[in-house]
Amino acid sequence: MTLNRVTYPPGRDCPLSSVVCWSYLCRVQGGVGGRRSGRCKWFNVVKGFGFITPDDGGQDVFVHQTVIQMPGFRSLGEGEAVEFECRPSEKGIEATFVCGPTGSDCRGSDRRPISRKKFRRIRCYNCGDFANHIAAKCPHGPLPKRCHFCKSSDHLIADCPSRKADREAGNSSSNGEYSDTGGGAYGEPSKSSTLSGQGHQASSSSS
Missing domain, CATH: 2.40.50.140 (Nucleic acid-binding proteins)
Incomplete structure (x- = not known):
């Protein structure tokens, strides 16, 4: 045969x-x-x-x-x-x-199809990284509490001095657009000078 x-x-x-x-x-x-x-x-x-x-x-x-x-x-x-x-x-x-x-069970291929699913990046409160997992499923295992901003274990993010410094620097730069004594941003007159000028014109017209 x-x-x-x-x-x-x-x-x-x-x-x-x-x-x-x-x-x-x-x-x-x-x-x-x-x-x-x-x-x-x-x-x-x-x-x-x-x-x-x-x-x-x-x-x-x-x-x-x-x-x-x-x-x-x-x-x-x-x-x-x-x-x-x-x-x-x-x-x-x-x-x-x-x-x-x-x-027995088959061994299978080492290859896997590439996933086209887009994962929303979230913060893991165990490792502090923005990834596609939460603390309960963190691959790093349980980690000691630490600041997720500067990664220091001496304090938490609410008391982080680096974060406070960044916030203060951001506030000062935003307030610097208008000055009480000098010209505003891009050479424009400041709010105080503009208001004082308007007041002077109003007093002149009333007299």
Whole structure:
């Protein structure tokens, strides 16, 4: 019996449909009602499917991630040894169950699809970083309390001297736009001089 092509009982040709022929191929190679061994030919982790090359030399078997036995993200690594069961379909032979050697979980591929989901950055009150996790799920583990502004462990952010200094510097720079004694920003007259000038004009007109 040749496993690389479909063979039939002596004296009988195959006038049947391609699906029945695939079914016969599966049966003569132990695919229906039995478990075969093979290796992953390739697997697309983004689309979730690939092909297995049987060790007995049969045709490549289609495999979808839903039939793979493993926890979490299901996939197959290129060249990974597997055991599988299969059935005929309109497009060829497809796997109905895939596991590792001796029924163990599959190892899977080291590759993962790139996530396009955008995460909102939030502050973690454990490590103080702006990231996509909260303190309860911080990967750094429990850390001592510290200031999240300057990272010092001597005080908390409410009492941070560096933060107060930055605030005072910001307030002084914003108040410096208008001076009580000199010209305003960009050479414009100050509020005090403008108001005094208006008062002088009003007194002159009344007299």
